[in-house]
Amino acid sequence: MKAVLFEHFREPPSIRNVPDPTPSTDGVVIKVEATGLCRSDWHGWMGHDADIVLPHVPGHELAGTVQAIGRQVTQWRVGDRVTVPFVGGCGHCHECNSGNHQVCEQQFQPGFTAWGSFAEYVAVDYADTNLVRLPDSLDFVTAASLGCRFVTSFRAIVDQAKVLPGEWVAVHGCGGVGLSAIMIATAMGANVIAIDITEEKLAFARELGAVATVNGAQQDVVAAVREITKGGAHVSLDALGHPSTCFNSIANLRRRGRHVQVGLMLGEHATPQIPMDKVIAHELHIIGSHGMQAFRYKALMDMLETGKLAPQKLIGKRISLEEAPVALMQMDRFDGLGISVIDRF
Ligand SMILES: [Zn+2]
Numbered sequence: 001m002k003a004v005l006f007e008h009f010r011e012p013p014s015i016r017n018v019p020d021p022t023p024s025t026d027g028v029v030i031k032v033e034a035t036g037l038c039r040s041d042w043h044g045w046m047g048h049d050a051d052i053v054l055p056h057v058p059g060h061e062l063a064g065t066v067q068a069i070g071r072q073v074t075q076w077r078v079g080d081r082v083t084v085p086f087v088g089g090c091g092h093c094h095e096c097n098s099g100n101h102q103v104c105e106q107q108f109q110p111g112f113t114a115w116g117s118f119a120e121y122v123a124v125d126y127a128d129t130n131l132v133r134l135p136d137s138l139d140f141v142t143a144a145s146l147g148c149r150f151v152t153s154f155r156a157i158v159d160q161a162k163v164l165p166g167e168w169v170a171v172h173g174c175g176g177v178g179l180s181a182i183m184i185a186t187a188m189g190a191n192v193i194a195i196d197i198t199e200e201k202l203a204f205a206r207e208l209g210a211v212a213t214v215n216g217a218q219q220d221v222v223a224a225v226r227e228i229t230k231g232g233a234h235v236s237l238d239a240l241g242h243p244s245t246c247f248n249s250i251a252n253l254r255r256r257g258r259h260v261q262v263g264l265m266l267g268e269h270a271t272p273q274i275p276m277d278k279v280i281a282h283e284l285h286i287i288g289s290h291g292m293q294a295f296r297y298k299a300l301m302d303m304l305e306t307g308k309l310a311p312q313k314l315i316g317k318r319i320s321l322e323e324a325p326v327a328l329m330q331m332d333r334f335d336g337l338g339i340s341v342i343d344r345f
């Protein structure tokens with residue numbers, strides 16, 4: 001099969017012919033029909049992820065059809081249209097048994113713990129626990145675009161922050177995670193403030209439902225959010241993953257407010273400064289959010305079918321596998337609106 005492969009971190013990946021994958025006993029092989037490009041892939045290529053063993057094929061936001069099945073798999077058949085969360089739980093550890101597959105101790109992550117979906121085929125372990133059936137109405141490109149940023153934002157807003165109608169939600173960073181969070185929080189009835197440093201992204205955020213915007217390149221973000229909300233946001237997300245957005249997201253909360261860290265903090269950003277004095281005095285909540293369990297896709301799919309959420313609005317460029325190596329190396333530049341998806345292989 002064709003795949004995007006790199007043999008060394010920070011050196012250009014290339015298109016290569018590699019052996020077709022075979023399923024593990026509890027896994028499947030999926031024919032990839034669409035796969036999203038994500039900043040996490042860039043982090044992986046940079047060498048920021050300890051799970052990656054070289055040579056490596058990236059890609060974790062995939063949708064496709066089941067092509068081959070391991071002998072222990074009971075729930076899936078060849079030809080089923082599926083997607084998977086980017087964190088696959090083993091299905092039998094303490095965390096999985098408590099319903100928290102997203103923090104499984106033996107998690108399977110395509111494109112990190114194994115070769116990923118920037119390829120014609122990808123092998124996925126723990127299939128019965130993690131595959132998600134696609135409704136006929138959901139196309140592969142939209143399904144792939146849910147894979148990481150959209151479901152992560154869904155869990156952050158709905159399950160972790162437990163956003164209530166009428167609350168103020170500040171979203172720091174209007175990339176894929178941030179725009180998804182703006183759409184989801186708006187659908188939950190919250191009043192969303194979008195924060196970014198480019199006017200183009202802020203304008204897009206308003207189209208998706210943000211009722212106010214703050215340009216961090218021109219304004220004091222914390223003062224502006226406090227002014228708009230008359231005292232601070234109830235919920236705030238660092239959707240970018242940077243020490244300054246993390247700090248602002250905590251500092252712009254009202255008393256008892258909830259900060260959710262969604263953007264990855266890796267490399268030299270892993271230990272940011274936070275205003276711990278405010279965390280104590282104002283009883284702030286600091287919450288992490290990491291992917292979403294496969295069984296929670298049902299709630300997300302229900303909101304798609306009612307039309308409350310329209311993730312297809314977040315799809316930016318559609319590219320071919322041949323274009324993926326260059327696109328991957330540029331994922332840290334934050335240019336372009338929405339999520340890029342590979343849909344030709
Ligand atoms: Zn587990």
Ligand SMILES: [Zn+2]
Binds near residue numbers: 038041060061148149
């Ligand atoms: Zn991703």
